[in-house]
Amino acid sequence: MSTIAAYYNNKSILITGATGFLGKVLMEKLFRSSPDLKVIYILVRPKSGQTLQQRVFHILNCELFKEVREICPNVQEKIRAIYADLSQDDFAISKEDMEELLSCTNIIFHCAATVRFDEPLRSAVQLNVVATQKLLLMAGQMPKLEAFIHLSTAFSNCYRKHIDEVIYPCPVEPKKIIHSMEWLDDAIIDEITPKLIGDRPNTYTYSKALGEMVVQQEGEKLNIAIVRPSIVGPTWQEPFPGWIDTMNGISKIIIAAGKGLLQLQAVEPTNVVDLIPADTVINLTLAVGWYTAVHRPKTMLIYHSTSGHINPFYCKEMGLQLTATLEKIPLEKPFRRPYTIGTTSTISKQYWNTVSHHAYAIIYDFYLILTGRKPRMTKLLNRILKTISKLEYFSSQSWEWTTYNTEMLMSQLSPEDQRVFNFDVRHLNWSQYMENYVLGIKKYLLKEDMAGIPEVKQHLRRLRNIYYFFNTTLFLIACRLLIARSQMARNVWFFIVSFCYKFLSYFRASRMLKA
Numbered sequence: 001m002s003t004i005a006a007y008y009n010n011k012s013i014l015i016t017g018a019t020g021f022l023g024k025v026l027m028e029k030l031f032r033s034s035p036d037l038k039v040i041y042i043l044v045r046p047k048s049g050q051t052l053q054q055r056v057f058h059i060l061n062c063e064l065f066k067e068v069r070e071i072c073p074n075v076q077e078k079i080r081a082i083y084a085d086l087s088q089d090d091f092a093i094s095k096e097d098m099e100e101l102l103s104c105t106n107i108i109f110h111c112a113a114t115v116r117f118d119e120p121l122r123s124a125v126q127l128n129v130v131a132t133q134k135l136l137l138m139a140g141q142m143p144k145l146e147a148f149i150h151l152s153t154a155f156s157n158c159y160r161k162h163i164d165e166v167i168y169p170c171p172v173e174p175k176k177i178i179h180s181m182e183w184l185d186d187a188i189i190d191e192i193t194p195k196l197i198g199d200r201p202n203t204y205t206y207s208k209a210l211g212e213m214v215v216q217q218e219g220e221k222l223n224i225a226i227v228r229p230s231i232v233g234p235t236w237q238e239p240f241p242g243w244i245d246t247m248n249g250i251s252k253i254i255i256a257a258g259k260g261l262l263q264l265q266a267v268e269p270t271n272v273v274d275l276i277p278a279d280t281v282i283n284l285t286l287a288v289g290w291y292t293a294v295h296r297p298k299t300m301l302i303y304h305s306t307s308g309h310i311n312p313f314y315c316k317e318m319g320l321q322l323t324a325t326l327e328k329i330p331l332e333k334p335f336r337r338p339y340t341i342g343t344t345s346t347i348s349k350q351y352w353n354t355v356s357h358h359a360y361a362i363i364y365d366f367y368l369i370l371t372g373r374k375p376r377m378t379k380l381l382n383r384i385l386k387t388i389s390k391l392e393y394f395s396s397q398s399w400e401w402t403t404y405n406t407e408m409l410m411s412q413l414s415p416e417d418q419r420v421f422n423f424d425v426r427h428l429n430w431s432q433y434m435e436n437y438v439l440g441i442k443k444y445l446l447k448e449d450m451a452g453i454p455e456v457k458q459h460l461r462r463l464r465n466i467y468y469f470f471n472t473t474l475f476l477i478a479c480r481l482l483i484a485r486s487q488m489a490r491n492v493w494f495f496i497v498s499f500c501y502k503f504l505s506y507f508r509a510s511r512m513l514k515a
C-alpha cells in the first residue's frame with residue numbers, strides 16, 4: 001500500500017476552504033486514497049440560503065464524489081462540518097467545536113482565501129492574512145498537530161520574473177498592515193492601496209504574499225509548509241479527467257472564446273501559460289503533508305506546483321488547440337465561430353478590438369433592433385472585456401519558477417507513492433488536456449447537454465456561411481464604391497478582369513490542343 005495513503009488513515013484532518021474548487025478535490029482524494037481516515041473537519045459558513053448540512057450534502061452528491069460514494073458509503077459520517085466564518089474575529093466557532101478541534105486535529109490544510117483580484121484591501125487582508133494568523137494561533141494550541149500546510153499562489157511574488165521557493169519579504173511588515181486596517185477608514189485604505197501593493201497587480205497577490213510572511217513568522221514552532229500552485233485547471237486524471245466547477249483561472253477566457261464573444265486576448269504567442277491540473281496540486285499537497293509530518297524538515301519548505309519549466313505550454317499552441325477543440329466540442333448558443341488572435345501590441349489590440357469585437361456587437365445589436373428585440377450585445381461585450389482586462393497582467397507575461405523542493409520530494413517517494421500521488425507533469429499531453437478542459441467546462445460548469453452538440457455544429461456551419469456571405473458582400477460593396485470613385489481603381493479592376501479572361505482563354509486553348 002502507498003505510504004502516504006497509509007499515513008492519512010486514522011487521522012483527524014482539518015480543512016479550511018473545503019467548499020472551494022481545490023478543497024473539494026482535496027477531500028475527494030483523501031477519502032478515495034485513505035478511506036480509513038478518522039474524520040475530516042471542515043470549517044464552513046452558510047451561503048446562498050443553504051445550511052451547512054445542505055452544502056455538505058450538495059458537495060457529496062456532485063459528480064466528483066461518485067467513486068468515493070462507492071468506496072466509502074459512510075463518507076457522510078466522516079465529515080464534521082463546523083460552523084465558522086473566517087472573516088470574523090474568533091471565526092464564530094462555538095466553544096464545544098473549538099475544544100474538539102484543538103484536542104483532536106492531526107493535520108491542517110489551509111485552503112480558504114478570497115481569490116478575487118479586485119477585493120478591497122481590507123477584506124483581502126482580513127481573510128488572507130488575519131485569518132491565517134489566527135489559524136496558526138489555533139494550531140499552536142493543538143497538542144496532536146503533526147503538520148500545517150498552507151496553500152498560497154505561485155504569483156504571490158509576480159513582480160519578479162524568476163521566483164525561487166523562498167519567502168520574499170514585503171516592505172511593510174504584515175503586523176503593521178493588520179494594525180493599520182483596524183483604524184484606517186475605507187477611503188484612506190483605497191488611497192494607499194496602490195502604494196502598498198507596489199509592483200503587484202492586485203490585492204490578491206499582495207495579501208497572499210503577506211499571508212506567507214505571517215506563516216513564516218508565526219509558524220516557527222510548528223511543522224509547517226507552503227504549496228504554491230500557478231494557474232489551476234481541471235483535473236488531469238483523477239478521479240476522472242476534466243472536473244472543473246470554477247470560473248476562476250482561465251475558464252472565463254475559454255467560455256468567452258467558446259461563445260464567440262472573445263477573439264482577442266492580450267498574449268504574446270511565444271509566452272508560456274503556466275497551467276497546472278487540480279489533481280496534480282492536490283497530490284503534491286498531500287505528499288507535502290506526509291513529508292512535513294513524518295520527516296519534519298528543520299526549516300519551513302515552500303513547494304512550487306508549476307508546469308512551465310518541464311512541460312511548457314505555449315500561448316500560440318494553446319490558442320490553436322483551443323480553436324480546434326471548440327470546433328469539435330462547441331459550447332451552446334455561440335454568437336460567432338470561435339477564433340483566437342493573440343497580441344500584446346497596443347495598436348494591434350485596438351485594431352482587432354474594433355474590428356472583431358465592437359463592430360460585430362454593434363451590427364448584432366442593429367440586427368436585434370431591426371427584428372424588434374432589445375439590443376444587449378454591446379453591453380455584454382463591454383462587461384466581458386472589462387473582466388478579461390483584469391486578467392491581462394497574467395496573460396501578457398511569462399514567469400520562471402524553480403522547483404527544487406518539489407523535485408526533492410518526488411525523489412523521496414516510493415514508486416507506489418509516485419503512482420498514487422502523481423504530481424509529475426512531464427507526461428501531461430496538453431492537447432488531450434485542453435480537450436478535457438473544454439468538455440469539463442461544458443459538462444460540469446455550464447451544465448450543457450452533450451446530446452446538443454450536433455445541433456450546435458449545424459448552427460456553427462450556418463454562422464460560417466453567414467460570415468462568408470457577409471465578408472464577400474462587404475468586399476464587393478467596397479470594390480464597387482472604389483471603382484465608381486477612382487480612375488486608378490477602375491484601371492486595376494479592368495487589368496484584373498482582362499488578366500483573368502486571358503488566363504482562362506489560354507487554359508481552354510491548351511486543353512483543346514492536348515485533346
Ligand SMILES: CCCCCCCCCCCCCCCCCCCCCCCCCCCC(=O)SCCNC(=O)CCNC(=O)[C@H](O)C(C)(C)COP(=O)(O)OP(=O)(O)OC[C@H]1O[C@@H](n2cnc3c(N)ncnc32)[C@H](O)[C@@H]1OP(=O)(O)O
Nearest residue numbers: 115116117153248249256257265315319340341342390395
Ligand atoms: C483563449 C482565447 C482567447 C483568444 C486568444 C488567442 C490568442 C492566441 C494565442 C493565445 C492562446 C490563448 C491563451 C490564453 C491564455 C491566457 C493565459 C493567462 C490567463 C490569465 C488568467 C489569470 C489567472 C491568474 C492566476 C493567478 C493565480 C491564482 O492564484 S488565481 C486564484 C484564482 N483567482 C482567480 O482566478 C480570480 C480571478 N477573477 C476575478 O478576480 C474577477 O472575476 C475579476 C476581478 C477578474 C473580474 O471581476 P468582474 O466583477 O469584472 O467580473 P465577474 O464578477 O467575474 O463577472 C462580471 C459579470 O460578467 C459575467 N461574465 C464574466 N465572464 C463571462 C463570460 N465568459 N461569459 C459570459 N458572462 C461572463 C459574469 O457572469 C458576471 O455577470 P453577473 O453575475 O450577472 O454580474
Ligand SMILES: NC(=O)C1=CN([C@@H]2O[C@H](COP(=O)(O)OP(=O)(O)OC[C@H]3O[C@@H](n4cnc5c(N)ncnc54)[C@H](OP(=O)(O)O)[C@@H]3O)[C@@H](O)[C@H]2O)C=CC1
Nearest residue numbers: 017018019020021022085086087111112113152153229232
Ligand atoms: N484556483 C486557482 O487557480 C488557484 C488557487 N490558489 C489558492 O488555492 C486556495 C484555494 O483556491 P480555490 O479553491 O481555487 O478557491 P475558491 O474560491 O474556489 O475557494 C475558496 C474557499 O475559501 C472559503 N472562504 C472564503 N471566505 C471565507 C470565510 N470568510 N469563511 C470561511 N470560508 C471562507 C470559501 O468558502 P465559501 O464556499 O463559503 O465561499 C471556499 O471554500 C486559495 O488559497 C488560493 O489562493 C493558488 C493558485 C491558483
